[in-house]
Amino acid sequence: MSDRTGQIRSSDLLAFSTLRNEHIRLPFFLDYYRNKGINHFLIVDNDSDDGSLEYLMEQPDVSVWHTRKSYKKSKFGVDWLNWLQFRYGHNHWCLVVDPDEFFIYPFCDTRPIRALTDWLDASSIKSFSAMLLDMYPRGPITEQPYQSGQDPMDIACWFDAGNYTMTKNPQYGNLWIQGGPRSRVFFPDEPELAPALNKIPLVKWNRRYCYASSTHMLLPRGLNQVYDEWGGEKASGLLLHAKFLDTFTVKAEEELERNQHYSASVEYKAYAERLRDAPELWCKWSEKYINWRQLEILGLMSKGNWA
């Protein structure tokens, strides 16, 4: 719809995203990543009707494509983005994030993403792990309405610090991480259904690469080796996941109707059920977000040997 990919220079950092009806989130989302040094956004709009598309088309550093096709049939957007990355991402550092995901990495308050990617280049590292960290507000999630342009973490500033479990996926070599508030509140009796939280969103892209399932795992398998197996820690970040705002209840109902999500939308079914009785994700042991150093100390992410 609006292809500005001609502007992309060879050293640019690119962000890829797919979205549907996220207009209210977009101003903050774009600004957040612009500040962190993303040079160009490549976005697939899946038939929004809330003005998202029009808004994106006005942005000078955004290329946007529009599709009416099924999100589910495109393997939840992976196919669209794999294609865009194949076409435009070759030899670029590419960050794949949803509009409600905010990338945190070591020293992100003082160093731009380029400092990280330069360091990764120098260390011959091609992929960077950032686990999804679900953020939520205190009190019912409908209580504090989100305003466009506002930092979502002003409202959803709480998280679960230490209830994550992981196993190794022998097929792809990635870790499969579950836990957090979604597992605790929505899936206490069916923990195996809780959504996967492992993500590898930042990759020095090559045409030969592709995401196998969302950004949870990559091919070739070597790119999934973002963890150390000999006791050490590799550097890693987090994606603060500001899903649980007041916009969420509407979304959950709508998504359930569309039935376009993973595993027959089992996740959204669980949400919709729980959300009807005004749920609270917050608990006495929830941790309030301060900065990346706090997350590092808690052991959710690591500086590795970046100093």
Add this chain to the structure above:
Amino acid sequence: MSVGILMLVHTAFGRAEQVARHWTKYGCPVVIHVDSSVKPKAYKKFVKALENEPDVRFCKRHKCEWGDWGLVAASQSAGETMLAEFPDVRHIYLSSGSCLPLRPVQELKDYLEARPRTDFIESATTADVPWTVGGLDAERFTLHFPFSWKKHRFLFDKWVDIQRFLRVKRKIPHGVVPHMGSQWWCLTRQTLSAILQDPDRETFDSYFKRVWIPDESYFQTLVRLYSSNIESRSLTLSKFDFQGKPHIFYDDHLQLLRRSDCFVARKIWPHANRLYDGFLRSPEGAIKMSEPNPAKIDRIFAKAVERRTKGRTGLYMQSRYPNEGWENGMTFGRYSIFQGFTELFEDFDPWLARATGARVHGHLFAPERAEFEAGQRVINGALSDAPRNRDYNSIAFLTNLIWNTRGERQCFQTGPRDEGAPVWFFAKDPNAQVSVISGAWAIPLFKSNLNFADIRKEAARLQKLENEQLFALRSPYAKARVRIWTLAEFIEAPMEPLQTIIDEIGPEKARRLSEAPRMTDLTGFGQFLQNLKNQGMHPYLMGDFPVSQEDTDQKKPPRKPYLVQ
């Protein structure tokens, strides 16, 4: 004109230009070597940018690759140019395009002025330095290295293996003792010219051309032949990580670099605007004469290396998932597990909490729910008591609990009913202290109001389960501090084992227990066991219990708190 700067540049020309101007502004001539693999267009632009600087020269270009002769050739050419073009220069300082002067140039000048005959070059014999990459130290000087380590790693490695097999040993030129050290040096005119104008230079050069990483050994070795006064350290602050690549400095290192009192730092991230702006300003304040002091920076980078190689004990996360046996500690800290104590003592949990100050949970792996301390549904780290959630990955549940409660000792109960408990895991964990009174599970059955047939069935089940748990705890793989008593054994003299356990947990070693937990009434228990036997179920884990206790002295003590003087 006491100091001349040699600068090896291959990228970030804008920054190199900025630094070169800074040096010349304060009276230090600069000779720049540009890697010959830099494209002519970029090279010309760079030369043009520095055209108007009279004290900047460009020297003959060489192709530079890490670990290759090119860097030495570049330093030689730059050094020759410096010696020839600037006869007043006394000290020659080798730096790179990503080096940044941290202290006013005048301070460096004064420092060197005060040490006119000293050569600053890190130079150590191969036996004394641990920081070699690729496992080659002495062999750097005795093998041939025709293949690039970066581009042809396989051939490089194979060639080394072949030479080792053939026992190849190169002849080191006469009078040369191999030394190594940081490639960034500062030499006097006398020493440098002696090296460069040596009649035997041809011999040395052809020898070092085939040495592995000559830029860390050529000058470091030859300086030993000529220098009268070597300070074996580099004036350039340069830290290396565990892969042998230099650490990079960013804006947030500003204060740290400032306090280091080093003259020059490498490597600086080209986009670190605050660093370049901050350190290339004209100096303000008094000139300092302090010695460089990189200790604090050393610590930070040493910590980073440790984090990368050893990691945080007991942490399992997205970028640390150690294979079995490589955890550097399976859990964060010590914890205690009790089996059979709550069955035997009526107030064991509160008593234990009082005696040790530790956090005492119930049966964390009970089938109904995780019995956190004080009946909490969720505890530290938002760990939930939901049994399915817990059993989904019981090892992670335990390691998370111990990690989340860092700095506080955890105690919890277990038993044969807690089938989900990761017994093998904690049996193997040296951090675990496991105390078991075997057969104590029969006490609740004895006190229960069930039909005897059900009791018999349950007893058989529990005995089988506990037996399996004991098997793990007694296996040769068990690394935990395991103590097992039979019930009969334990009630004979309960205070002694309790004291031992508490001593091991408690911070105050000397304290004697003044108060004992209250033991439950076991009158008739022997008969109860006999009844089980009579029904064909043979309880053996509790040890030998007399059928009737009435006659023995067992009767009185159990009901009375034990007081130990």
